[in-house]
């Protein structure tokens with residue numbers, strides 16, 4: 223599939239500066255194939271048809287493009303949460319486009335020129351649906367792109383204020399990041415640490431998964447940590463989307479229920495709209511400023527489970 227992939231890379235390079243706002247507002251350039259790309263398609267038409275003659279090859283290409291698009295979306299707007307049906311819809315959109323290839327009687331470039339507009343219309347509507355669900359549409363139209371980053375273990379430990387007692391384990395890092403830096407660091411210090419993230423590959427100590435469906439451990443987790451992950455997304459939902467915020471509130475309580483008695487959920491930023499509502503007979507809440515400077519005031523929080531209910 224070398225030639226097809228190189229032309230795909232060419233198209234991606236051409237559209238490297240595409241913003242989410244461009245996609246949502248249906249930027250005309252995205253709905254067209256450029257002249258240089260069209261010329262390349264015509265020149266290599268026979269090879270492309272041969273490379274993509276089998277349904278398997280076309281499906282592989284469509285699946286690769288769909289997962290690339292979803293990765294782009296999560297990278298550009300980290301609060302988006304594509305459902306299984308969103309992911310299927312994105313894949314279907316790419317499949318519909320690649321299936322034009324064997325059907326195009328003549329002039330592959332012309333046939334693709336024709337479907338790429340429809341393809342982007344579909345992708346646009348799916349993207350709008352995903353952004354709308356988390357209340358992000360206005361932000362995106364205003365040009366906001368809250369990107370996702372990973373932070374050093376040293377910084378995470380400092381912000382969270384982890385103690386030796388936390389390191390007794392087992393410890394779960396939720397939203398640990400693709401490379402689970404903190405998990406690796408803590409394991410290097412003898413802690414039975416594990417991580418879960420929707421982007422992390424499955425490994426001995428990491429799970430690819432969703433924090434709405436967290437793993438249990440016999441006897442409960444000693445410590446659950448979440449640095450700029452669960453609580454950051456909860457705040458976004460609280461400010462933007464009521465239904466989503468309700469889901470986060472339920473998930474927050476189920477995290478606390480997964481702690482062993484005496485265990486803690488340690489996270490940053492803190493959640494001032496829910497922490498005061500916790501039953502003080504069951505949970506101790508300690509909020510600490512991370513940076514005391516007035517313009518960058520934000521806090522971490524440690525919620526310790528007191529009971530064994």
Ligand SMILES: C[S@@+](CC[C@H](N)C(=O)[O-])C[C@H]1O[C@@H](n2cnc3c(N)ncnc32)[C@H](O)[C@@H]1O
Nearest residue numbers: 371372373397398399419420421432433449451
């Ligand atoms: C800003 S990053 C922080 C990563 C890490 N905690 C750090 O501080 O370096 C937020 C992480 O949350 C993950 N994430 C977002 N939504 C998630 C979900 N629903 N379930 C699991 N992980 C999620 C993202 O994939 C991303 O790795």
